[in-house]
Amino acid sequence: MSRGPAAVIGGGVVGLSAACHLAEAGVETVLLERDALGSGASRATADVVRTYFPGNPVSSAMAVRSLAAYRTFAKRSGRAIPLRPVGYLVLFSEPEQVAAFEADLPAQRAAGVDVRLIDADEARRRNPLLGDVPLLAAAWSPDAYVSDTAAIVGGFAEAARRAGADLRTGCPVKAVDIASGRLDTGDGPLTAAAVVCAAGAWSAPLARTAVRELPLGDPVEQELLACGPPPSGEPVPDVPMTLHAPSGLLVRKRGDGLLVGMGYPGPDREGWRARVRERLAAVYPALAGAEVRTAFTGVRDASPDRTEFIGRLPGETPFLYAAGFSGHGLCTAPAAGELVRDLYFGRTPEFDAGRLAATPERV
Template sequence: MQTKHVDNVVPLAKSPAAPLPAEADVVILGGGIMGTSIAFHLAEAGVRNIVLIERNSLGSGSSAKPLGGVRATFSDPGNIRLGQRSLEAYERFSEKFRADIGLRQVGYLFLCRTQAELFEVEESTHIQNSLGGSSRMVSPTEAQRINPFLDPNALLGASYSPRDGFAEPSKVVRAYAEAARELGVTVCEDTEVLDIDAGHGAVREVHTNRGPIRTGTVICAAGAWSTRLGAMAGVHLPIQPVRRQIGMTPQRTSPFPTVPFTLDLSTTLYFHNYLNGMLLGISNQDQEPGFCREFDYQWLPAFNRAAEAVAPSLANQELEVGWAGLYENTPDHNAMIGSSDRVEGFMYATGFSGHGFLQGPAVGELVRDMYLGRESFMDPEQFSAARFAGELSRVKEVHII
C-alpha cells in the first residue's frame, strides 16, 4: 500500500517576514488555532501592540490539518460551555470573516458497546441538554439508519447530536490571522523563542532567534511545545505529546453516503466523510509519547480490528493520503487556561488533548476577558494549571525526548 504523507491539505502560505518589534504589550507564543484566535479577539477588543510569534509557519503544529471536529458533546459543564460557545462562533464564522471554513454540521454519533458506556453517555447527554444542547440517545437500529456503515448487533445504543460536525482548521487559522493583521497584530513566522526573562516574578522580555522583545505579558499557546516554554519562565505546564494519525481513502466518482462524525467509545475508532472519500482514525493505545510526526501504519491494524466489529465495510480500506500530528495531553486530558500565580504577566491556553480546534473560538474570548480583567461567559478556574502542582518530575522526564 503506497500512501503519501500530507502536512496540510490546504496549506497556509507564509507572509513576508514581519520586522520583529523591540517591545510589545502582549506577546503570544504559537501560531495555531489558539494563538490566532487569541490575537484576533484581543485586537478586536482594542488591545494594541500585540505580537504573535510562530516558530515555523501558521498552523504548522497540529492546527491547519485536513478536518477538525466541532462539538459540544462532553461530560462536564466546563467543556460543554467551551464547545457550545465555539460552535456558535463557527456557525457565524463565514458571515463575520467572509471565509468559507467548510463547516458541515452532519452531527456526532458516539457508539456504546457496554452497559458502562451506555450509562455514562446517558448521563452526559442529560448534562448537555440541561445546558441547552440537542443530543439524544438512539437505539442500535436508529444508529444504523443514521450511519449505514454500522453493524447494529455490535451496539447497545448511541448518542446523536445533530448540530455538531466538522470544518477545515487551516481556513480558520488563516481567517483569524488575516483579521488580526488587519487590526494591527504583528505576526512573526520563522521566529523561535530561545528564553523568557521572568526575573523577580514578572515577565520582562522574550528572547528569540531574531532578537529580544520587551513585554509585560506573554500568552503561551504553543500546544505540545508549551511545557518547555513555560519552564523558561518558571511556570509548570505539564503536557505529554502523543502522535495521532489519520488516513484518507481515495476520492470516488460516486461519493460515500453522508454520515455523522462517528466515534466508537470502546476502541476510539472514528470516521467521517472527507470530500468524496472517508477519513479514518483511531487513538492508538500502543503509541509512545514523544514528538515524532512521521506517518506510518502502526495504527492501522488496530483500526481494522475495531472496524471489523462495528463498521465491517470500512475495514482494510485502501488509503490514498495520511497525516501524523500531535495531541497535547495533560494528565487529566482537560485544557489549561489561566494566569500563573507565581509569574506576573504569564498566561496560558494549552493542553487541549485533541479538543483545541473545537474550543478555539471560545478560548480566544476567555483569554481576552482574563487579560482585560472583565467577566466572561464562564469562569475558567477549573482549567487552571495549578491543579497539576504535583506532576512536575514525571512530565520533565517525558520532555527529554
C-alpha cells in the same frame, strides 16, 4: 502594562484566536510562531467542529460558545467558513457506557449541548455502514459540522492583522524571563508587557523556561488515515461523524471514502495501523480490504483530564496560558481567545473559567 506588547507564543488556531481577541480589544499584540501559521496540531484535524464532548461538559460549554462565533465568522474575518452539517454519533455496546451517558446528560444540557440517547435501530439508520457489531444504544448530537481548518486559521490571521496585530512566522521563542518580560526569539530579544503561552505541544517546556509548570504530558503525534473507497465499488453513504466508544475508532465521510482516527499511533506505527484496519473491517465490513493510507500527521499537546488549561499566573509580567487542548482546539478556539482576553484585563469571564486553570486537583 505599558512597557511593550502582549506576546502570544504559538500560531495555531488557539494562539491566533487569542491574538485576534486581544488586538480587537485595543491591546498592542505580537504573535510569534516558530514555523508557518497553523503548522502544528492545527494541520492534523478532521476539520470537524462539534459541541458534544462525552464526559467533558467544560469543553462542551466552550464548544457551544465557539460554534456561535463560527456561525458569524464573516463579521470578524470578512469571509464565512463552511459549516456542512453531519452530526455526531457515539456508539455504546456496554450498559456502563449508557449509564455514564445518562449521568453526564444534565451537565451537557446545562452547557447548551443538543444531545440525546437513541436506540440501536436509529443508530444503524443514521450510519448504514455499520456491521453486525454489538450495539445497545448511541448518543446523537446534530451539532457537528465539517468545516475548513485552513480557512479558520486564515480568517483569524486576517482579522488579527486588521486589528493591528503583528504576526511573525519563522520566529521561535527559546526562553521567557517573566521577571523582566524578556523573550529570547529568533528575531532577537523582545520585551513584553504580558506573555500568552499557546504553543501547543511546546507549551510545557516553554513555560518551564519562565519558571512556570504546566502539567502536560509529553507531546504526542496524531495520525489520521484515509480509507476507501470500498472494494465493491459501492458509494459510501453520507454517514455522520461516528465514534465507536469501545475501541475509540472515529470516522467521518471524506471524498469517496472515510477519514479515520483511533487514538495515537505510539512508537509501533505499523502495528497501530494494522489494529486500525482490523477494527475498521469489524465495525464497517464493507470497507474490509479497502486501501488505508496516511492522510495527516501533527504533534499535539494533552492534559491529564483531556480538558484544556486556560489561566493567568500573577507576576511582574503576567503569564497567561492556553494549552492542553487534547485535539479539541478547533472546536473551542473562539471561546479560548475570549477567555484569554478577559483574563488579560482581569475581567470576570462569562462562564466558569476557574475549572480550566492548571490546578493541582486536575493533575
